[in-house]
Amino acid sequence: MHKVTVYTAGNCCYCHMAKDLLRRKGAAFEEIDLTGRSDLRADLRARAGGRHTVPQIWIGSVHVGGCDDLFDLERSGKLDALLAQTTSAS
Known part of the structure; x- marks a missing residue:
C-alpha cells in the first residue's frame, strides 16, 4: 500500500491546514516534523527537487x-x- 507523507514544521498554519484536509478525507499519513532538524531539511530538499x-x-x-x-x-x-x-x- 502506498502511503501519504507530509513534511511539516512547528506551528506552520499551512501544515495544519493540509493535515486537516487529509484527516477530513480519511487519509492516514506519516508526518515528518523538520523542526530543528537540518539533516531532515536536506533530505527534503533532495527529495523535493530543491523545494524547502x-x-x-x-x-x-x-x-x-x-x-x-x-x-x-x-x-x-x-x-x-x-x-x-x-x-x-498493494
Missing part, C-alpha cells in the same frame, strides 16, 4: 507539492482519486 518550504506532501510516489497544491487538487476533484489509488494499490 513546508508542508511538502507525497501521495504514494506522487509529489503533490505544498498546501496550495493539495487544495488545488481538492478543488479540481482530483484529490479523492489520488488518495483512492493509495488504498487500492
